[in-house]
Amino acid sequence: MRVALLAESFLPHMNGVTGSVLHVLRHLAEAGHETLVIAPKSGDVTADLHGARTELLRSVPLPSYPEVRVVFARAARLGALLRDFDPDVVHLASPFVLGWQGLAAADALRIPSVAVYQTDVVAYAQKYGLPHATALVAGHVARLHRRATLTLAPSSASTRQLEQLGVDRIRRWGRGVDAVRFAPAHRDDAWRAAVAPGGQRIVGYVGRLAPEKQVDDLRALADLPGTRLVVVGDGPSRPTLERALPDAVFTGHLSGAELARVMAGFDVFVHPGESETFGQTIQEALSSGVPVVATGVGGPLDLVRSSVDGWLYRPGDLDDLRARVADLVGDDAKRSAFAAAARAAVHGRTWEALTRDLVGHYTDAVALRRIDDGLLRRGGPRPAAPAASRPRGRWSRYVALGDSLTEGLCDASRMPSGQYRGWADRLAELLAHTSASGPFRYANLAVRSRRVRHLIDEQIPAALALEPDLVSILIGANDLVGPAPVIPALIAEVESAVRAVRRTGADVVLVTTFLPRRPAARIFARRFAAYNVELRRIAALHGAILLDLEAESEIGELPHWADDLVHLRSGGHRLVAYRAAEMLGVPDARALLGLDEALHADEDEAPRGTWLTRDALPWVWRRVRGRTAGDGILAKHTGYVELPTRGDRQRADAV
Incomplete structure (x- = not known):
């Protein structure tokens, strides 16, 4: 080309x-x-x-x-x-x-x-x-x-x-990073000793020194105890900034190996600009193993995982900026953990991979231009660009995240006593069955009673460590049935989770929450609807695969729900699994659901006791004691299990 x-x-x-x-x-x-x-x-x-x-x-x-x-x-x-x-x-x-x-x-x-x-x-x-x-x-x-x-x-x-x-x-189309040049190995103790002879923590900024970068906000860090501020870059704001920050070190413009050495020498990287479409220096800091404190708007939202590899502070709130930097420079253990996560975050973001994507966009543009020219000659409007094609059925590492619904509670069909299957287990088997090459690996990190904060704090970091190429997220119901949930805050966390996974190149199946069709559930209907509206927006914005179960009227029918009134029975889990399989391109998924229903009738155990004594009172007692049903429960597949594929069976038959 x-x-x-x-x-x-x-x-x-x-x-x-x-x-x-x-x-x-x-x-x-x-x-x-x-x-x-x-x-x-x-x-x-x-x-x-x-x-x-x-x-x-x-x-x-x-x-x-x-x-x-x-x-x-x-x-x-x-x-x-x-x-x-x-x-x-x-x-x-x-x-x-x-x-x-x-x-x-x-x-x-x-x-x-x-x-x-x-x-x-x-x-x-x-x-x-x-x-x-x-x-x-x-x-x-x-x-x-x-x-x-x-x-x-x-x-x-x-x-x-x-x-x-x-x-x-x-x-x-993002930006790549040179993870060889920008790496923790370039940390230079001699340079650090020269810059901070008193052993201060080094807080650094790299970028153009100009008003649009809001470098004047660095004044908020001028007298932060135990720190030395290093400013790398040049531009029209430098003279004013040097007068305002007499104790800071100004290096001027740096590039190449010298920039990489200085970047790796920082303890914390600060990025105050609110007008960044991306934030390449943020990505280079992360690659250097340096935690980042950046403003929570614009490009940094897609790069910094707040509370994982840095902090996003409230835009314009310089007290919050100062507090976030103080938090990291004052806590060696946290800073070390954030630094390790920062380096891991850039895995796979190479310029080679991004340039391959770019050539794909070039090819799409060539095809679109031919369509445009043809329509122009006929006086027709320019069509929208088709969505980027997504390979179907080529996943080999699937991780399921969520709460009891994804754990599989009440789906005891053909399982030993006390164990459950669930829709995600069933989906994994379907995906493995359609895979012509192996192996197919599956992990399920979902645990009953988990909330959105657990998704962010526990499940997303564990999932990213497994390097999946497909992740499902069904979470939020436990938050929504609680007292006065703050839906915008929940959505912000879910969006950060989706963004974190999508940055790795993995696909995300984002599942809307849903309720049984019974009068008692109506008091939560408006909350669930508002939450799902935002999930649909997140899916569209970040290219996630939306499994819109709220729009599936069949899922609310009572025969799909277990006797505890809050979980799905085996038939409900089958329905969700096959709807997900259909979205992921599994051939004849809808017909397979009917066959599965006919061949595998529910084998749910008859419940013991009444709903009041069996389900309601234990739930109330746990809430009074500040406990949940998930306390002490571990995910059933914290690491990958290997499932047989169609290719495995074909090879076995050929022997």
Whole structure:
């Protein structure tokens, strides 16, 4: 494939846009693709561009920000460059001025374009005190990305922002990290001793020193006891910041091995900017094994797992920022645990993998452009981009998370006394049965009475350690039937769990909560409905597979519910398992459910005693004592169990 990359900024000025372009050039070249770079000229370029042709155009610096260069090239000039190179696709890196001109040239030549949203210029206009220009900038961004064949957004926050501007055809594409360069092994004790001779904990910031990065907020850490603040970077805010932070260490701009050494030497990394579409320095800090304290808005939401590898503080609350940093510098054990989790978080986020994804987006753009041109000739509207294709039936490591429903309570069909199957066990067997290659591994971390906080604190970290490629999440009912649940807080935690799993590349089956169709359940119906509305939003936003059981009227029918009035009996678990299997592409799942029902009638034991003495009174007694049914209960499969696959059986038959 021939790819023309138009970059709004380029070498020798290094920033996030330039860095991303260089990584893409390298991995496109390694995969055999040809590239052309069109960018502003602002000095000599001596770096290895991996065989890329370059056309560096005359540019002028912004008066208040000379590091940013603007190209005013005519569309005819850009058209001639593109016509000569004859690309299959035009890649627009953080497009604004040059990107708009390049987009016009690409359109004239009927070349598909992929616009990579990387700089929140709307927020920058606000930060620089240009309220009258903000609406104009927002309108320009919207027009540009609507005109592009496909837009790539790096985070859930930037996706929402673009959708609010009316941009369609948005796909998620993040950023890679060099986990060899940015690694804990580069920690330099000599550098640390020179910077903090009194043994202080080193709190670091890396980035451009400019108003849009909110570096002035670092003042909140100026006199934090037992710490030394290190500021890496340069920009127009540096002189003011140096006067405000006389005890801080200012290194200026660093790159390469020197930046990696300094980053690994931090004890805590701080990121105050609220206008980040992604946050590459956050990812580099995590890769270096450094816990991160970042503002809880924008790109950091997709990178920092609060209470796992860092803290997200309330946007604009500098007291909270200070408290979160103090918490980590003052607790060696917590900081060490967060550091280990930080390094583990970047596993698999390589530029090689992301560039393969990028080529897939290029291919989609080529196909969409052909459709657009055909419809344009017939006067039809431009269609929405189809969802990225999801391979079905290729999972090999499935982990189930949740409470008693996923543990399988009351599904004793064909199980030894005191043991349960459950819908997740049944689903795992179905997925293994359809797998042509093995092995198929399954773990079930669900435990009765668990709430959303247990999902975050216990189950998600354990699941990520297993490196699954499929995770199911059914949680929340125990919270919703409690006194005055705060649904937005519950949803925020569930969304962080889904985000954490999706960042690894694994698929998520997100299951809506549901109630039996009986009068006593109606008092909770509004809560469950409000909660499920948000689950549907989370699934759509993060690309999760939604199993909408609330919309399945059959699940509420009383024959599917056990005698305790709150759990499913075996027939209910079968229904959920086969509905999930159908969503995951298991062939003939609906027909298989009918066959399973006919061949395996419920074998539930007859309940002993009345509902009052058997179920209600023990529940009340546990609540009075501050206990739950899950206390002391361990998950039934904390590690993987191996299930036989169709391929295993075929090989056995062939012997």
